[in-house]
Amino acid sequence: MRLQTIESRLGGRTANALGLATRQLKVFDLLTPRWAYVFRSVTAAALAYWVAYTLQMDKPYSAASTVMLVANMNQGAVLAKGSWRLAGTVVGGIAAIIVMGLFIQAPALFLIFFGLWLGICSGAATLIRGFRSTGPAVAGYTLGFATYGALEVPENALSIVLGRVASVAVGVVCLGLVTAIFSRRAARGKLEGAITRQLTMIGRLVLDRVENNPERVQDVGATHIADMFAIEDLLELSRAESTDVAVRVGAVREGLAGMFAALLGARELAFASVARDPSFLKARELVGAHLPAAIGRIETGDRAGLQAALAEIRGLHLSLHQIIAELEVAHDRADVIIALDQLLEVIEDWESGIAGLLGLNGVHAHPTRGFHFHRDWTAAVENGVRALLSIVIAGGIGIGVGLQQWPLMLLLLAPYSILMAMTGDPVGGAWSFVRGTLVALPAAFICVFLLLPSVNGFPLLIASMLPFWLAGFYATTVPRYVFDGMGFLVAFNTLVYAQNQMLFDGAFFLNEALGWMVAVIATLLVLKLILPFNPVARAHRYETAFRRAVTMAIRKGWTGRRHAWEHLQHHRLVNIAVSLKARPSVAAAVLTEALGALHYGRTALRLRAALQDDRISERALHFGNAALDAAALDDPATSLTLDSLFEATQQSDHQGGEDQAITHRVAACIRNLSILKQAHGAWIAATRKIA
Incomplete structure (x- = not known):
């Protein structure tokens, strides 16, 4: 018996209670994509730990932290972020070796150079779009990670840098392997579906405008514009996920540009003043005959349907062009020519959108055409200057007051500030990291001093940390708690400090916890006080x-x-x-x-x-x-x-x-x-x- 039938036979309160219980149970449905992502991420983190322990790395938890930072529900995002993170780590490691060779005995010069390097990388990450921005961002703060331990033991600088690069490589490879085995490439299907929905929506919008149906005509607003550019993000995911899409990006992006132009052009269509003109009436009849048929064929989603839709619209395009040509010769009514010109332009743009979707399903690759994106140089300069000042000021204060954990503060301030600066709400993201860290401190204490001392062996080590990982990864699937979950996972994993020789030192733990808390609060203050983000x-x-x-x-x-x-x-x-x-x-x-x-x-x-x-x-x-x-x-x-x-x-x-x-x-x-x-x-x- 269906749930709706059961609810209809129960009383109002009972039915509401049953519905609420059903919705709550869906949260714990372990077969949903959300939980599949959580289990994949936990498996990858455990695998990274196992590989790091097997290779006898000094800090095996660092490999798992890489998994936690790169993990994503989309396979394409994992591959793209992971590859660029690894490339950035290599570049940052090379920079770290150079810096330590020059300034390891001069903390002031080291701080200045670190700040300059982080500022340059922060500015570059601001200017670069998509997953590629991960490369310069990671290259910037890797210098801090690579030099963290070497500040006390300069003679081990090279091994520390190589260990950092190896940890990131292990984390990236483990996550990529688990993701490839236990997830499917879904981005292309989502991309095709999103383009199809937008094409049909634009087609119906044009049809309603031409038929002058006030009940169905909708205005084009910020939501429509954002939905269109969300397809651009899906295209980048699909490109990273599939080489078939990568060689067809040019055709798809050309189609997206045409769809966007058609959407905004449809907004300007207005035919009230020419509604009785014979030329417009003829054009409206053609649109009413061809456009619904094309929309129906697009909705089929198969290649034959798209080809038929494209042929339908090309016929409409030629017919409208002929009407306008006759109109220009026959008489000089500018308002009719303007109206039909706008309609023809929208149809041309919509036709480009269909061709782009057809190109995605095409047999042959298409050359990539150049499209420009706005680069906000002011934001890049602001982010770069903020990164420079934050490192120099925080490091100077740490050295000046004799703070024992000042290297740890720089270690965390660098990545958190540069990553938050690239979001739409840096201060809100920093607050999320503060909250996540606050939760991670007692969780790590419980794990280190109550659970781990009584266990022995790798399986029990992972089992002890597993509940905390599950909670953290699940939080990253909830949009409003993404940064809370990320901050919790990284702080918890690092403070547990799982390594080849476990350390159960209360004073060491409290020092690390204090340094971590100071660092996330310093990040919040930096983003609020130094060139604050102004939307x-x-x-x-x-x-x-x-x-x-x-x-x-x-x-x-x-x-x-x-x-x-x-x-x-x-x-x-x-x-x-x-x-x-x-x-x-x-x-x-x-x-x-x-x-x-x-x-x-x-x-x-x-x-x-x-x-x-x-x-x-x-x-x-x-x-x-x-x-x-x-x-x-x-x-x-x-x-x-x-x-x-x-x-x-x-x-x-x-x-x-x-x-x-x-x-x-x-x-x-x-x-x-x-x-x-x-x-x-x-x-x-x-x-x-x-x-």
């Missing part, structure tokens, strides 16, 4: 870059592919939305203006393309260039100038249908620029910061 200022930087890009597109155009220019602006829009997620009303207002400004830039690029047509008359060319010059001015009142240029273009002399068609196209673009300038010109010209 509003970050959003303003992206907003300024966005405005500048639109203005430059109007003044100088764009020599590359339109999708490449739009992809860069889309990335900036996503970062604006992410930076202002705590202030949704402000984010909505900024995105509304920014999307309008993006449409303004697209229209300018469309006009510039029309001016390069060989059929254009000299007068239309003159008026078009004058319109671009006026559109580039910061004064919103230039919309009046654009209106005058529109009227002059319409009345200009022309000789024959071909010249008349391109003249009407130029006039329509100028008219569209005037409308958009009046609506969004003030925002594009503004320099004030976000309130």
Whole structure:
């Protein structure tokens, strides 16, 4: 009997209690992907311990700590993070050998060089996207890990560095092996599903706009934009997970850029003023016939269905292009030309999205095309300077007051500060590490002084730590407790200090615990006091870059592919939305203006393309260039100038249908620029910061 049937036959309170109990039991369902990840991670940590003990490493717990830092529910993330962590460790180890050879007897110079190295690596990690940022970040703080023990025993510097590299290699290999055996490559399926859902959503959005159905028409907001760029992250995961996807990244990314352009273009579609025009009615009939059929074929998900959908949309594309060509020759209604031009552009972009999904399932590899992403140099400089100052100040204070555990403070301050600085909420992440460490201290004490003294042998050692590992790894599966769980696992594993000769020294444990607590609190203070993260200022930087890009597109155009220019602006829009997620009303207002400004830039690029047509008359060319010059001015009142240029273009002399068609196209673009300038010109010209 189904659960719903049972609940329907019970009373209200009993049914609610049963439902609550069912939901609670699902948390402990050991067959869910969440628990599968937990068990994989625990197995990998135990394997790392076993290999480290077998190889007689000095600090076998360090290999398990690597597992805890790299572990992820996705196989692609494990492979990517692990490989870049290992590469960063090797680079950091080489830097550590050089530094210890030069400054091992001069603590002040060592602190300065360590701070400079960490600052450079922190800035590089800020500028690099995705999993590749793990490389420079790890290279930065590995210098601290590698020199931690060598500060007291310089003669063992080389062996300590090699031991650190070996520990990371063991952890990465063990986790990669366990993940490869006990997990499946799921990122590609998720990627295909996400692209399919977004394609169908955009197709229905366009259909609702064309049919002018107010009940179903939805606006495009921050959520839609974030969902689109989440596919970019899935693509990176799939790329790391599968070579088949890696050789097709170019086609997929081209399709994603087209989908994003179609999504934002669909937002601008409005046909109320041309609803009764015969040309629009003909176009609407074509869209109503072809678009639903294409959406249905996309939803099948197979290659044949995608090919049929692409053929359907290409037929619609050609038909709409023919209608617009006839319209440009037949009469000069700019509003109809503008509306159908926008519709055609959206259909073209949507067609690119289908081609990208088809390319993912294609037989042949595709060349990777260049797409630009915004690099926040200000944030990179801030993170680099903060890293430098934090190491120098904290180390100076530790040496000045004679703190015995000052090397441990630097050992933890370096990785925690650089990793938290790369998140969207550094202070919140630091608080999470403080909470996780607070829980880890008593847990480690219980394990070291109550459980481990009474056990003997490797199996019982792992069994004693297993409950704590399970709790920590499970916490990392809950979004709000990810950093709490990570902080707990690393602190617990290190404070237990499991090695070839176990040490049950209360004074040593308390010193280590105190040093660890001081380090995480110092990390919190550093992130709060030294160049604190300001999401509003970050959003303003992206907003300024966005405005500048639109203005430059109007003044100088764009020599590359339109999708490449739009992809860069889309990335900036996503970062604006992410930076202002705590202030949704402000984010909505900024995105509304920014999307309008993006449409303004697209229209300018469309006009510039029309001016390069060989059929254009000299007068239309003159008026078009004058319109671009006026559109580039910061004064919103230039919309009046654009209106005058529109009227002059319409009345200009022309000789024959071909010249008349391109003249009407130029006039329509100028008219569209005037409308958009009046609506969004003030925002594009503004320099004030976000309130």
